[in-house]
Amino acid sequence: MKSLFGALLYCLSALVCEVRGTYRLYGYDQQRYAGRPVARPRLHPNLQPLHNALSPGVHGNNYRFYGYHYYHQPPRISPPVIYPQPTAPRPPTAPPPPELPVSTQSGITSTVSAIAVTQCKSRPLDLVFIIDSSRSVRPGEFEKVKVFLSDMVDTxxxxxxxxxxxxVNYASTVKIEFLLRTYLSKVELKRALARVEPLSAGTMTGLAIRTAVDEAFTEESGARTQDKNISKVAIIVTDGRPQDKVEEVSAAARAAGIEIYAVGVDRADMQSLRLMASIPLDEHVFYVETYGVIEKLTSKFRETLCGIDPCALGHDCDHTCISMNNSYYCQCRDGYVLNEDQKTCALEVKAEVIEDPCKCEAQVAFQRKMQSTIENLTSRLDVMTKKVQQFENKMYQF
Structure with a gap:
């Protein structure tokens, strides 16, 4: 009997503890007891107390009550912890392409936008560089010339x-470093350019141009035939005054279909550059102050030697832009005509054949036919009427 009473008393006390723990009847003040240590249960050294693993927002009373309910209530499975994924850094925005200054032979400084470079595709060329390596060109400056040529090859x-x-390398003598047929890849060309060495004193520019025409621009050296329609271009780089005649030999080269660009550096004679270059001079004669800034010309030549699509650089055409040489013209779609401004399009108005909706001619013909038929029937009716009258008269006579 006592054991039964003891068991009931134990169950009742456990129930009271459960109720008080669930409904917070202990009067626990979180601020009051925040600084005091909390009694922890004696657990195995490898185990952690339950309240370190529970979430207050999820488990509520189970986290705050440290009595019977805390120690004997089976632990609940906490929700999975989701950590925020680190966002990938945005790639930096590329700055707008710079505009590079270039001085023309007239002294006017123009700018070349790098946007045009991206729209540019090199047209096929037979290109010969004629470079001055006389004594006035110092070794460091000659290296800058080779860098300029290498950059040109890259474009x-x-x-x-x-x-x-x-x-074609020249000073008082002329040396063909390599021909058009020698290297047909950028890697080989750039390696060959790196091996070029300066020559000696003297500036025999006229001899260098004649050698390029007679030996470098020939079919045996790798130049294409005229029926291939491949442009032949020579770019001369010099920093001095020619010691021989350049006017006649340059004129002969231009007459042979070779387009000549003349680049002057530092002490270059501008009059000689004009005598060598093709027309128009503003597009074929360039000048830079030092070899240190000769790379400015890379973008200019890239724009000049590439087959730029003017329509890709921007146009005002209403419908279709058609590129032609260095310019463009506008064209309209079917059913439209080009307005007087040669840019906008308007609907095409076609001359229509207006037919008579009432078909008057057919009506007149029909009326005439009906009238003729009626007249024919009338005449026949008259004939029949006369015959009937004659028959009646004969009947009255009897």
Whole structure:
């Protein structure tokens, strides 16, 4: 009997503890007891107390009550912890392409936008560089010339069916470093350019131009035939005054279909550059103050030697833009005509054949036919009427 009473008393006390723990009847003040240590249950050294693993927002009373309910209530499974994923950093925005200053032979400084470079595709060329390596060109300056030529090669489409490049090196003598057929890839060309060495004193520019025409721009050296319609271009780089005649030999080269660009550096004679270059001079004669800024010309030549699509650079055409040489013209779609401004389009008004909706001619013909038929029937009716009258008269006579 006592054991039964003891068991009931134990169950009742457990129930009271459960109720008080669930409904917070202990009067626990979180601020009052925040600084005091909390009694922890004696657990195995490898185990952690339950309240370190529970979430207050999820488990509520189970986290705050440290009595019977806390120690004997089976632990609940806490929700999975979701950590925020680190966001990938945004790639930096590329700055707008710079505009590079270039001085023309007239002294006017223009700018070349790098946007045009991205729209540019190199047209096939037979290109020969004629470079001055006389004593006035110091070794460090000559290295800058080679860097300029290497950058030029990077901007071109090099290959057997694309652009071919040769180099004529000159001072008091002339040396063909390599021909148009020698190297047909950018890697080979740039390696060959790196091996070029300056020559000696003297500036025999006229002799260098004649050598390029007679030996570098020939079919045996790798130049394409005229029926291939491949442009032949020579770029002369010099910093001095020619010691021989350049006017006649340059005129002969231009007459042979070679387009000549003249680049002057530092002490270069501008009059000689004009005598060598093709027309128009503003597009074929350039000048830079030192070899240290000769790379400015890379973008200019890239724009000049590439087949730029003017329509890709922007146009005002209402419908279709058609590129033609260095310009463009506008064209309209079917059913439209070009207005007087040669840019906008308007609907095409076609002359329509206006037919008579009432078909008057057909009506008149029909009326005439009906009238003729009626007249025919009338005449026959008259004949029949006369016959009937004659028959009646005969009947009355009997």
């Amino acid at each position: 071109l489409d090099i290959g057997p069916d694309a652009t071919r490049v040769a180099v």
